[in-house]
Amino acid sequence: MSALFDLALPFARLMDPENAHRLAIRALACLPPRAPEPDDARLKVEAFGLRFPNPVGLAAGFDKEAEVPDAMLGAGFGFVEVGTITPRPQSGNPRPRNFRLTEDRAVINRYGFNSGGHGPAKARLIARKGKSRNSAGIVGVNVGANKETVDRAADYVAGIEAFAGLGDYFTVNVSSPNTPGLRDLQEETALDDLLARCVEARDRHAPGVPLLLKIAPDLALPHLDGVVEVAHRRRVDGLIVSNTTISRPPGLRSPHKGETGGLSGRPLFALSTRMLAETYVRADGAFPIIGVGGIDSAETAFAKIEAGASLIQLYSGLVYEGLGLVPRIKAGLLARLAKEHATLAEITGRRARQVVAEPFPGA
Secondary structure, eight states: HHHHHHHHHHHHHTTOHHHHHHHHHHHHHSSSOOOOOOOOGGGGGEEEEEEESSSSEEEETTTTTTTTTHHHHHHHHHHEEEEOOOOOOOSEEEEEEEEGGGGGGGGEEEOOBOOOOHHHHHHHHHHTTTTTGGSSSSEEEEEEEOTTTHHHHHHHHHHHHTTTOOSSSEEEOOOOOOOOGGGGGGGGHHHHHHHHHHHHHHHHHSTTEEEEEOOOTTTHHHHHHHHHHHHTTTTTTTEEEOOOOOOOOOTTSTTTTTTTSSSEEEGHHHHHHHHHHHHHHHTSSSSEEEEEOOSHHHHHHHHHHTTSSSSSESSSHHHHHOTTTTHHHHHHHHHHHHTTTTTTTTTTTTHHHHHHHSOOOOO
């Protein structure tokens, strides 16, 4: 499957990015079920009370509607995160809203939580639960709020209630830059209320299921202090660092660099990795962290882990590297571990303090 999609990449890049993505989802949905190849035991990770066959996950945004989680697990991902899913259907922002920055190996999107709503995704996950291949890997559910909702915390609670028993973990996504006012939920008072309500809903409807918080890379460091403190106080199981950035690093070459939206891909790597290390140092072992942003090789994956990631996620890297990126990362991680006679646990966070001592990206 990886080879087939890698061959199709040059043709997909000739298409509108959103149309190409939709075509890829439809093609994946048509493939016969395929169990993933067993992973080397050295790649196994235990985090949030879950056992991951390998640390390489698919970030939210690729499979928004929970249409192809098993196909992506079959491609070698250790876990897949579906969504972001909002309670009610919404179309998101007007098209065009996805732009390839080919010269920069990056993507800008401003989708705005386009979603079919809870109903269709829930039906698919219920159907998946009845199939034996459900045990092949971990599937998390990323929940969000509708644009027009006044009490947005209620939408997150509704997501936890809707997908209780269907996801192996939940992600509370308050960090998308494409829904007006959504990132305000990262402010300490609002976040405290949101997480208190989400934890209560989780404990009532899905006890024991990990609850994660996904944050933006654009937080000021004093603001990050508050986010980590609230997450710790409310006993959140982990953080995902980070979502896309509204900043534009100097040196971008693509003519699309001025488009509004969240920037992902290679230019996000330095900032997201710095924020990952800053979060790891502040958390001080209170919870595991998933590192996201700019991973397009085994080297960048290894750097994320050294900066504090117990697990990693990628999406934009697939646009340029194809599904073959997943086995290449796993093989590269194994080679580095063998060379250093180390385990994943031993390298996790070992360079975090060095990273936070370096000049801030873009400074």
